[in-house]
Amino acid sequence: MPDTTLTSDPSHDRPSGGSYDDAAGFYTLGEPLVDPKAPEGPIDQRWQQRKFDARLVNPANRRKLDVIIVGTGLAGGSAAATLGEAGYNVKSFCYQDSPRRAHSIAAQGGINAAKNYKEDGDSVHRLFYDTVKGGDYRSRESNVYRLAEVSTNIIDQCVAQGVPFAREYGGLLDNRSFGGVQVSRTFYARGQTGQQLLIGAYQAMERQVKAGTVTEYTRHEMLEVIVVDGRARGIIARDLVTGEVETHTADVVVLASGGYGNVFYLSTNAMGSNVTAAWRAHRKGAYMANPCYTQIHPTCIPVSGSHQSKLTLMSESLRNDGRIWVPKNKSDADKDPRDIPEEDRDYYLERIYPSFGNLVPRDIASRAAKYQCDDGKGVGPEVDGVRRGVYLDFAAAIERLGRDAVESKYGNLFDMYARITGENPYEVPMRIYPAVHYVMGGLWVDYDLQSSIPGLFVTGEANFSDHGANRLGASALMQGLADGYFVLPHTIRDYLADGPFEEVPADHPAVVEAEKSVQDRIDHFLGVNGTRSVDSYHRELGNIMWEYCGMERSEDGLKKAIDLIRTLKDDFYRNVKVLGAADTLNQSLEKAGRVADFFELGELMCIDALNRRESCGGHFRAESQTEDGEALRHDDEFAYVSAWEWAGEDELPVLHKEDLVYTAIEMKQRSYK
Amino acid sequence: MKLTLKIWRQPDASAKGAMRTYELDDVSPDMSFLEMLDVLNEELNEQGEEPIAFDSDCREGICGMCSLMINGDAHGPEVTTTCQLHMRSFSDGDTITIEPWRAAAFPVVKDLVVDRSAFDRIIQQGGYVSVNTGAAPEAHSVQVPKDAADRAFDVATCIGCGACVAACPNGSASLFVGAKITHLGELPQGQAERDGRVVDMVAQHDHEGFGGCTNIGACTAACPKEIPLDVISQLNKDLRSSMMRGR
Ligand SMILES: Cc1cc2nc3c(=O)[nH]c(=O)nc-3n(C[C@H](O)[C@H](O)[C@H](O)COP(=O)(O)OP(=O)(O)OC[C@H]3O[C@@H](n4cnc5c(N)ncnc54)[C@H](O)[C@@H]3O)c2cc1C
Ligand code: SF4
Ligand code: FES
Numbered sequence: 001m002p003d004t005t006l007t008s009d010p011s012h013d014r015p016s017g018g019s020y021d022d023a024a025g026f027y028t029l030g031e032p033l034v035d036p037k038a039p040e041g042p043i044d045q046r047w048q049q050r051k052f053d054a055r056l057v058n059p060a061n062r063r064k065l066d067v068i069i070v071g072t073g074l075a076g077g078s079a080a081a082t083l084g085e086a087g088y089n090v091k092s093f094c095y096q097d098s099p100r101r102a103h104s105i106a107a108q109g110g111i112n113a114a115k116n117y118k119e120d121g122d123s124v125h126r127l128f129y130d131t132v133k134g135g136d137y138r139s140r141e142s143n144v145y146r147l148a149e150v151s152t153n154i155i156d157q158c159v160a161q162g163v164p165f166a167r168e169y170g171g172l173l174d175n176r177s178f179g180g181v182q183v184s185r186t187f188y189a190r191g192q193t194g195q196q197l198l199i200g201a202y203q204a205m206e207r208q209v210k211a212g213t214v215t216e217y218t219r220h221e222m223l224e225v226i227v228v229d230g231r232a233r234g235i236i237a238r239d240l241v242t243g244e245v246e247t248h249t250a251d252v253v254v255l256a257s258g259g260y261g262n263v264f265y266l267s268t269n270a271m272g273s274n275v276t277a278a279w280r281a282h283r284k285g286a287y288m289a290n291p292c293y294t295q296i297h298p299t300c301i302p303v304s305g306s307h308q309s310k311l312t313l314m315s316e317s318l319r320n321d322g323r324i325w326v327p328k329n330k331s332d333a334d335k336d337p338r339d340i341p342e343e344d345r346d347y348y349l350e351r352i353y354p355s356f357g358n359l360v361p362r363d364i365a366s367r368a369a370k371y372q373c374d375d376g377k378g379v380g381p382e383v384d385g386v387r388r389g390v391y392l393d394f395a396a397a398i399e400r401l402g403r404d405a406v407e408s409k410y411g412n413l414f415d416m417y418a419r420i421t422g423e424n425p426y427e428v429p430m431r432i433y434p435a436v437h438y439v440m441g442g443l444w445v446d447y448d449l450q451s452s453i454p455g456l457f458v459t460g461e462a463n464f465s466d467h468g469a470n471r472l473g474a475s476a477l478m479q480g481l482a483d484g485y486f487v488l489p490h491t492i493r494d495y496l497a498d499g500p501f502e503e504v505p506a507d508h509p510a511v512v513e514a515e516k517s518v519q520d521r522i523d524h525f526l527g528v529n530g531t532r533s534v535d536s537y538h539r540e541l542g543n544i545m546w547e548y549c550g551m552e553r554s555e556d557g558l559k560k561a562i563d564l565i566r567t568l569k570d571d572f573y574r575n576v577k578v579l580g581a582a583d584t585l586n587q588s589l590e591k592a593g594r595v596a597d598f599f600e601l602g603e604l605m606c607i608d609a610l611n612r613r614e615s616c617g618g619h620f621r622a623e624s625q626t627e628d629g630e631a632l633r634h635d636d637e638f639a640y641v642s643a644w645e646w647a648g649e650d651e652l653p654v655l656h657k658e659d660l661v662y663t664a665i666e667m668k669q670r671s672y673k
Numbered sequence: 674m675k676l677t678l679k680i681w682r683q684p685d686a687s688a689k690g691a692m693r694t695y696e697l698d699d700v701s702p703d704m705s706f707l708e709m710l711d712v713l714n715e716e717l718n719e720q721g722e723e724p725i726a727f728d729s730d731c732r733e734g735i736c737g738m739c740s741l742m743i744n745g746d747a748h749g750p751e752v753t754t755t756c757q758l759h760m761r762s763f764s765d766g767d768t769i770t771i772e773p774w775r776a777a778a779f780p781v782v783k784d785l786v787v788d789r790s791a792f793d794r795i796i797q798q799g800g801y802v803s804v805n806t807g808a809a810p811e812a813h814s815v816q817v818p819k820d821a822a823d824r825a826f827d828v829a830t831c832i833g834c835g836a837c838v839a840a841c842p843n844g845s846a847s848l849f850v851g852a853k854i855t856h857l858g859e860l861p862q863g864q865a866e867r868d869g870r871v872v873d874m875v876a877q878h879d880h881e882g883f884g885g886c887t888n889i890g891a892c893t894a895a896c897p898k899e900i901p902l903d904v905i906s907q908l909n910k911d912l913r914s915s916m917m918r919g920r
Pocket of ligand 1: 070072073074075076093099101103105106107108110111193194220221257258259268270273274276277313437438459462474476477478480
């Protein structure tokens with residue numbers, strides 16, 4: 001069925017009158033955000049115009065300008081390299097022991113670019129269109145267009161750096177299609193695209209370290225922003241080895257600190273991924289936008305026990321040949337799946353969605369698996385009383401194509417699965433379950449990638465702007481590199497044209513205040529001397545988030561979650577046990593600070609989800625579905641970005657709405673049937 | 674499973690370290706090696722003993738952050754990273770010795786955590802192609818034969834973990850350096866700086882205190898990414914030809 005333009009929605013089941021507000025009492029309404037600063041005019045000329053309008057900084061002055069960049073992933077590494085080359089004085093921070101280990105390294109699938117090398121009808125406009133549509137019309141049009149526009153330069157840049165993308169026999173770059181898109185625009189380096197792209201950015205950055213324009217601070221964690229006269233002027237960072245709390249001032253600060261999916265505890269993110277940099281900035285005045293938008297990936301290896309620390313993603317391509325099923329009888333959960341006869345299996349996706357079958361979109365596949373397990377039909381080990389896994393069965397494919405063909409297509413994934421689970425997927429069906437994978441929310445930025453704090457820029461997964469409510473595969477890598485190589489370096493120069501700003505003295509009240517707040521938190525955590533470990537709180541918070549603010553949300557559930565989070569947070573502050581000292585490497589102390597921030601973020605995510613009484617992208621509100629149980633958007637009421645302002649401790653957050661206006665594209669309702 | 678763990682404890686870089694013994698019950702074969710240590714740390718925390726510091730981040734074998742000498746093997750008995758090693762590789766009642774990477778160029782920071790920043794400093798000496806952002810030609814302007822691209826990819830998969838150094842009796846980082854030399858040397862983009870790159874990177878390697886390569890091969894046997902030993906021959910070849918050209 002073709003897309004149909006939404007005019008009205010018949011199944012709106014809320015009380016009439018239009019004033020009903022699920023989140024009433026949890027927030028206050030602020031002024032709308034009216035000016036995201038995108039240039040006017042035709043969409044394909046806006047970025048050119050903005051670049052032209054951005055003021056220049058002469059090379060001799062660049063040396064006098066100090067730039068702090070927090071994060072060395074695709075977004076931060078590429079920005080550090082580029083700004084270093086331009087001659088600015090860059091300080092780069094990451095919490096790992098080397099910039100090369102940033103979480104971008106783990107991305108598998110690929111990166112999109114509108115090169116149209118296959119001459120299959122791709123174009124900048126089509127990439128733009130697909131991305132806006134894939135974001136369920138909840139992203140900002142002008143930003144997405146720019147992303148598509150610079151995507152082609154990214155590939156040129158990376159190839160010139162020596163990134164070993166897959167090639168065809170003729171020596172030209174190969175592409176594949178990815179994530180339900182009908183053109184082949186995804187560039188890849190086997191299943192390790194993120195690694196190769198990051199190594200490229202890292203090497204470019206290390207070249208600048210040698211040139212003396214970039215100084216790297218590894219094993220450093222940013223714990224505060226310094227805001228002087230309304231502008232971001234530096235950060236407080238803790239040297240994770242010596243424990244020293246350091247002050248670093250600068251003319252401008254860039255946060256490229258990645259996503260916050262670890263609020264769920266179990267996710268496919270690296271263990272150290274956290275929200276602290278963004279959250280500390282939020283508390284200083286940077287708005288947090290669309291925090292509830294989380295992407296959940298259907299094909300991850302399920303949890304095997306309560307000891308589990310993270311989840312591993314397996315490429316979605318497995319769904320092309322694998323058949324998904326659960327036993328019809330709950331009593332069969334423990335049986336060897338090979339002994340369960342055909343008539344006792346429920347191929348539920350093929351049953352419910354006969355036209356898409358196992359290839360339904362990510363959010364539908366994920367939700368359907370959850371329903372089966374909630375219903376007691378899950379398989380695999382019982383963790384906390386529930387079996388969370390469904391079978392992904394290749395028996396039919398092996399019979400049809402032969403084992404060799406299946407091996408050549410999916411061999412490395414099968415090996416990975418075997419290593420983690422100890423089971424042989426050629427013989428026994430794999431088990432999969434959805435997991436949190438990526439967040440589309442993040443700090444609010446304008447077209448220049450500047451947050452609501454002047455002088456604080458935010459790039460990559462840490463900002464919110466390009467992905468809306470859903471995300472197609474292969475676009476997050478694109479955004480990270482677009483921001484760092486091609487967007488930020490232009491917009492930041494316009495800001496820096498007013499610099500250098502007046503020196504910030506070490507005893508400036510803003511510095512003293514920021515240092516003190518860091519020190520107080522450290523002292524607090526080490527002083528509580530309670531009974532429970534930081535990890536145990538994180539795990540419990542994660543369960544609450546997953547249960548009530550995960551794949552499916554409802555008004556009652558979210559309200560319950562907010563209650564649970566507040567109670568748990570209270571207990572955390574009174575009863576956490578952090579051993580060791582402040583002046584040494586102390587991993588429990590690091591985690592305590594991160595978990596404290598996850599508590600506050602988690603609560604805001606629930607409030608944001610409560611406010612958004614519509615289903616869009618991966619966000620499924622039980623109260624907003626079609627008669628067939630599909631996601632139902634409400635463009636009439638929710639075509640806005642929710643940008644949350646921190647109003648102070650124990651104050652209600654303030655909601656600022658930025659209306660989403662589409663001039664180059666028409667809003668359409670999605671249809672899965 | 675029930676295990677006896679002998680673990681290196683060292684409060685900081687300057688303190689003297691020692692092995693400590695811990696008993697752990699109830700280890701599930703499905704746990705990863707690091708999850709087993711997480712469980713031990715939870716117990717230690719409960720008993721009021723400071724948890725054991727060790728490095729990890731991605732926990733899926735790609736970031737290169739985890740380390741650990743396990744029963745004398747870098748990353749343990751399997752060809753994989755420590756985070757991808759699972760307890761089913763061990764048996765009930767086993768005694769397992771866990772130490773940090775041992776190499777003069779990787780000083781211990783605390784417990785099982787070492788400082789591998791020497792690797793970054795080696796990359797700084799030419800482990801890149803000098804191309805400024807925005808100055809790149811159209812990607813299809815240079816073709817790369819598929820074989821070369823594949824070979825470049827194979828060696829570019831090095832995760833910079835340092836197992837090769839830890840496994841080498843000489844503490845040599847030749848496999849790591851060779852992998853980068855070969856990656857960039859296979860590609861047309863890497864040619865212009867090829868001579869200088871190898872000379873400068875090797876000089877930094879020596880300066881950091883890594884030992885010389887005497888072709889023992891322990892590095893490649895320990896490498897979780899199976900970087901082949903011939904990258905070291907490539908390294909030596911490049912070094913000789915750059916000398917001959919007078920660099
Ligand atoms: C398993 C997996 C597979 C994926 N596959 C794909 C894919 O195929 N295609 C795609 O497009 N996207 C994919 N994604 C998403 C994509 O990888 C990420 O969105 C993207 O890499 C984020 O890049 P980033 O530069 O914004 O942040 P990151 O790479 O997460 O970097 C964050 C940086 O910030 C630093 N940092 C954070 N907090 C602090 C602090 N307080 N102080 C100092 N430093 C700090 C960290 O040290 C790190 O250097 C995948 C994600 C996952 C988890
Ligand atoms: S060559 Fe292998 S062992 Fe050495 S750092 Fe690279 S991946 Fe690790
Ligand atoms: S933790 Fe990343 S490779 Fe082991």
